[in-house]
Amino acid sequence: MTLPAGVYAQTYDEDQALIRTTPQWVWLIAFLIFLFALPLFGGGRIVGIMNVIGITVIAVVGLQINAGYAGQINIGQSAFMGVGAYAAGALTLHFNLPIWITIPMAGVAAALFGSVFGVAAVRIKGFYLALTTIAAQFVFSFAMIKLPKAWFGQAEGLRLNPVSIFGFEFDTDKRIYYLIMVIAVIMIYGAWGLIRSRTGRALVAVRDNDNAAEIIGIDVFLYKSLSFFIGAFYAGVAGALWGYYVRYIQADQFTLWLSVWYLGMLIVGGMGSILGAIIGTVVIRILQEMITFLGPQLADIELIAGVGGEIIFASMNMLLGGIIILFVIFEPRGLVHRWNIIKESFRIWPFPH
């Protein structure tokens, strides 16, 4: 990774800085201002889409740490998200706790559930592990529907009232947008810091070769469990926000297919990159919105008219499946790799290397 010409670090702190140059600061601040000003001029639909993107980004960044950095394939992220949503919902409904307690606690609840699989990951590896995490989905759906009605409402789910903090009520899309974006920014910043730390490097070592990592003194048990713990924590926070946004929590919202979408976002964005997780989420979400928008028009085409109302679902599936297959075969490093190449050639221009 080269830096722009003329940028070099003179102290250790400068070398460690996340943001190195003035233009980077300018762009970052401009982007944050844009992000937080969006509801002021954006339409309701755009804010709604952004809300879902914000929540999804949190879950996918968690999955990136779990699957992309630590290499533990996890097909149960949406179950972990569901645990977070239910935990936040139940804590709010039954104990009336404020959200600055319930959201972290939702994360911890999901993280504990996720850690079960992290502990299993020490013995169960490869395909066996990936398939074991599918079990998380079945256990989750079963537990939420069968646990006593007073806790999680069984098949009816939980209905929430708008939550508030310091008297500011998150009752509209535009209002909760701020909650989601603030938390998303914090979580992404945290992920960026985490992967640069010793923990992050240890996770990468475990991914690349867990036996070798153990021999050079990395506690594989600890870091495998930790990767699931952190990944599921992100999912739990995302789930809590989802619960407060939709204000209705039901086990059917957190399906295996949602986990598959998240993995698809990772593949499209690029494995092993936080930026990749964000790019993938945004790109796939926008594609989804386009299909939802175009779906009714597609249904008019004579050839596939028999599919009727299922056309959106069917074409979403074909799109997602096709994208995953094409990216795995032709661009396994994802869009972020393309982006890095563009950035790199821009920096060293006019020289070829």
Add this chain to the structure above:
Amino acid sequence: MASLISHIISGALVGLLYALIAMGFVIIYRSAKVFNLAQGEVVVVGAFLLWTFAQPLGLPMWLSLVLAFLASLILGLLIERIILRPLVGEELFALVMVTIGLMVFLRGLSLVLWGAEVHFIPPIFSMKGVKIGPIMLDRGLLIGAGMTVLVALFFSWFFNKTRLGLEMTAVAEDHQIALSLGLKVKRSIAVAWAISGVLCTLAALIFLSGKGMTFLVADIGLAALPVALLAGLESIGGLILAGLLIGISIGLAEHFLDPLFQGGVAAVFPFIIMIIVLLIRPSGLFGWRTIERI
């Protein structure tokens, strides 16, 4: 008491059906070292093909059966050639993701091609239940269970006695060594995919004969997962035992636990057994234990 016995026996029969589907997983995994998560979708495509040949085209049953088997064989070969051949030697994550992608894609495709409404697969054998004493059994499942055992015996023989089967076992052991000994690795993998495609259609035939189906039947692929993992991903004979084990525990769970939870235990119980067994034996009951080197 009769209810308990009938739960156990019908559970065992369902378990053997799962074992048949799991055999498709195992045969591919042995050769290609790929776990084909899209197996359930291949079952659905096989069933829809059978329906298409028998119903709208109006072909006689035996001809539609032959055509459906041929078509699913070709489907298996196509999947291997187009999607998995470029990924030989890739890391695990790519292989998991590509079969997930295939699963989602086939789901969408079968929905576009055949729609969401219920299709009735014409009965291939008599629909009358079989009565043994006070217990009623599903004839299709009974025939299927017998067929599963026969198929498992056949493949045990095939992989241990015939030349092609032994080649495929050698390929399963290690691709590079097999290649350096002059074995045709690519052919072995292609044969495995073709066999598994045919097995999927066989499972569809047994499971769906005379019943209505939609694309949601594909979930049976997920239901068969615990059987494959419990047996270990390399063992054919072990599948029968794992199938019986899972099936009987489903039956027991239905009998004893369902009244407590108002139903639904059967869907989750196999996964719990699977996790517990895998924690004790990480490569299943009969899977090959590999020595990891750095």
